[in-house]
Amino acid sequence: MSEWKARRFWDAATVEKADQGHTVHLDGRPVRTPAKRPLVVPTEALAREIAAEWDAQEGVIDPRAMPFTQSANAAIDKVAVQKDEVADMIAAYGESDLLCYRAEAPAELAARQAAEWTPYLDWAESDLSAPLIAVNGVMPHPQDPRAVRALRERVRAQDIFALTALHDLVSLSGSLILGLAAQMGRAAPEELWRVSRVDEDWQREQWGDDEEAAALAARKKAAFLHAARFFVLSRD
Known part of the structure; x- marks a missing residue:
């Protein structure tokens, strides 16, 4: 049938x-x-x-x-009915933000991460009142509870359409700071996506292109840019 x-x-x-x-x-x-x-x-x-x-x-x-229709449906049918839970899930990224975990080696990758990511951590401290600590390695490192609380309050204050966009911006990039930077116009979405891909781009440069990985990255980038556009269109 x-x-x-x-x-x-x-x-x-x-x-x-x-x-x-x-x-x-x-x-x-x-x-x-x-x-x-x-x-x-x-x-x-x-x-x-x-x-x-x-x-x-x-x-x-x-x-x-129909991506804009789908995002609006998600805001109304999913986010609206569990707004606090969604906000807290997004805010939790601030406790283990991508930008806070740096490579110990090779030195070239560590230097690239520092150059690309540190300015956004500085911005989080100055503009979001959320000083986050960067560490070497991937082992979890606790952040200042005051910084985590400041980020959570900022996320919880958002409406359902902003939260829907932020969910994708953060989950796709791995960074609450970059997601908020996209919403606040700190840099163009394309630039923020590039910043989130420092590790992947490094690996590609060392080992060459992988067709399947490239296709997945293209889909994720398109979704990230869509989320940024959805947020902009949902504002007055």
């Missing part, structure tokens, strides 16, 4: 005002999330991106070609 797949049933997707934001209508009918909640997003710009994804569908609906 062949699997049933939803097909396009509407002529036009339009953006409409809604309580607490904007929504998308398909021939006058409001779009709902997979959990049947109203799909209401905070800005017209984000709603227009979502409407464009629905308008671009032809024949069978392909959710994979």
Whole structure:
């Protein structure tokens, strides 16, 4: 038996005002999330991106070609119902941030990590009130509880759309500091992604390209850049 797949049933997707934001209508009918909640997003710009994804569908609906719709669904159906838990999970990255664990050898890699990562730790201390300690090796090292608390409070203060974006920015890069830097415009998302890949780029330079690893890295980069864009579009 062949699997049933939803097909396009509407002529036009339009953006409409809604309580607490904007929504998308398909021939006058409001779009709902997979959990049947109203799909209401905070800005017209984000709603227009979502409407464009629905308008671009032809024949069978392909959710994979609708990343902004998927992110909005995740914010409404998943993050909203467990906001504190999601925030704490993201904030926990501050206790073992990628930028804090440096190679003991070779010296060239350690120097590259220091050059690329230390400026962001300095920024975390000056702008986020979160001085984190960098150590050599991969063994867990406790951070100052005051720094961890400052990061947690900053994460917990975010709305569900910002948290949805931050979750991907942090989990993909391995760094809460780089995720917050993306949200706060400290550097371009492409640059922040490059900074997060110091170790991988070093390995590639030493051993050459691996086709499978390169494909995975490309998918992760695209997801990271999407999360950054989703965050920007969700702001007023």
